[in-house]
Amino acid sequence: MPSAPPDGLPVPEDGSLPASALAEFAGASRPFGFYVHVPYCASRCGYCDFNTYTATELGGSASQGSYADDAIAEIRLARRLLGDADRPVETVFFGGGTPTLLPAADLARILGAIRDEFGLAAGAEVTTEANPESVDPAYLDTLLAGGFNRLSFGMQSAREHVLRVLDRRHTPGRPERCVAEARAAGFEHVNLDLIYGTPGESDDDWRASLDAVLGAGPDHVSAYALIVEDGTRLAGRVRRGELPMPDDDVLADRYLMADEAFEAAGLGWYEVSNWATDAAARCRHNELYWTGADWWGAGPGAHSHVGGVRWWNVRHPAAYAKRLAAGSSPGQGRELLGAEDRRVERILLELRLVEGVPRSLLTEVGRKAADRAVGDGLLVRDAGDRVVLTLRGRLLADAVVRDLVD
Template identity: 75%
Template sequence: MPSVLPDGEPMPEDGALPAHALDGAGERPLGFYLHVPYCATRCGYCDFNTYTASELRGAGGVLASRENYAGQITEEVRLARKTLGDDPRPVQTVFVGGGTPTLLPAADLVRMLAAIRDEFGLADDAEITTEANPDSVDPAYLAELRAGGYNRVSFGMQSARQHVLKILDRSHTPGRPEACVAEAHAAGFDHVNLDLIYGTPGETDDDWRASLDAAIGAGPDHISAYALIVEEGTQLARRIRRGEIPMTDDDVHADRYLIVEDVLTQAGFDWYEVSNWATSEAGRCHHNELYWRGADWWGAGPGAHSHVGGVRWWNVKHPGAYAAALGEGRSPGAGREILTDEDRRVERVLLELRLREGVELGLLKTAGREAAGRALGDGLLDAGAYEAGRAVLTLRGRLLADAVVRDLVD
């Protein structure tokens, strides 16, 4: 089952935020994340808050159906308008994720975007992204999205090898993601991402290189590459525990990361976050940058998380409970936490260190500065950036990013 929600204080029924949350809001970007929790099938490695049709039977009835979901998201967008009051900021980024957003009709995704445009307005250069499974779109669907205001699409490719896709329980066939990129370009999308996963049991170095070559050859301007994480409670974890397939190996992950960095760099991609590469600054995922830099975003949908002015909250997880709350005029928020200055400092170090620009050394406490000095000596931080007052990971540092971050925030 999907991971549990964090602990926190109760969310007010009207969703009201503390007055300080909007102090200085006009100086911070505002984005929206719209969560679509529906999937045709559950991938064996997935730990996200998603539901298949069979998992929703008898647990919410018509309230949890796809048919009225766009209306529910619209209601939460209206709640956001009431909560944020006279906030004049146009929305800079919208990201529709899941789940499989493209299981909904394209008209529903356009309607959800229109609600944000109507209530808040969109910046002239707003980035509007949806995730898509390669087997859930066609040229007409993509053309309708583009005409409705979407300008970026992210396809879940994962691998170009059938045996790897089978281990991951992916339903699309090799070659389909590459065709989707061509269809997206033909529909007028300038910005297209392909998601890849490395370290799947049974994957070889040659398999991984073939996946990278296929992704690059398709012509996206952004590629994300993530190490496979085996989450407890997933079908993949159960298969590994039963000995059906081997556990993934950290050394293999490191080797695959070195391969992706080498291959993508030679192909004209530059890393800008540990797991993300783009061919230009325009090709970066600006919505994710909004998260990494601690800006404001409203997450709409079951289990979605939000952050405004140092207040973080999260919605109830189940689509039925989410629909019921909105239907009763209540906030779907399940809980919240008010971040202290120290919480926000730690989060800046945690997130910004993963970026190409790194983090200011001035944000580190004494122990963190000492740890940064040791990391510099170990070749984990860039010497030139360090002299300029920033902690920036080297390639070796990226391989050990989690450990470096832990040392710097201790």
């Protein structure tokens, strides 16, 4: 099963937030978003450690059919807890799991509850993730009519044997057709997700995946190195010697291949693992996470952050539904972030962005480390006295950021 979050501090039964967090939320100018976690999957991918459940794992203890009502109950709870602060929602993201296992009308109904309780800002970005085999043109038409304007399809690879290792069920070529169907329906913004470094994937396989993505014409691409997470079926296969562990040098080469191909096609990087055709095509919801803004996460296991308080919900859909039915918060644990916690998190996350981080955010030790990284070709210092990762620095981003926060 997926790894568990930390215990944290207890969440009050009613979910109430500290007065300081509510005051900061009410007066903040930064964006406010909603994440809706839909924890259902038709089957579990071997590499996945997200909080997801198949019908077999759920048994009779929770119902997909009633999930929309549960999520709406939490949205209404959020409105009560956040008070009268006028913060229209600027981004909504449905993730999972596979949100599109639910009827499109259910997703639209959940979005409608967010609109009714909080309001949507003009030009709000509304995204859902989708499995390529779980949508068709009629489903996409319903989503668009319901207020969605961005789609993210899990492609991972164009090669069937690579998909088999990942336990992905979709047919090669289907994600590309999904992009065409989304464009025909009227969606302006479409993302394709890729994974590189799967055991058995060759350079030619990866090039074929890159060619397939670029041929489909999305305005956004995410490409992630395969991580072997403890407790997953993939980790068990690696441990038993059935599959090799991904090689770091191979992962670096694949990243360079991707960056070169995307840049040549007009997709520029704006976060280490994300490329977009222009600023309008960026995933604004993810930028909200990366810049420490406020968001409410609804659903089993979802995480939230409001005014320096971070909390997470109970993980099982049955426990989640039971708490909401009783009028209680589904929150399981939380932590209060101090000024130093928030400074460090800004460095950890913002350094991954093309805008980098201001040197003023660094301690004296961190500034010296940044200067060394500039000398080593891992960072550049721009005219605004910010430090930004170079291409080589992106390959070593985790090590660079560790030095900056010391």
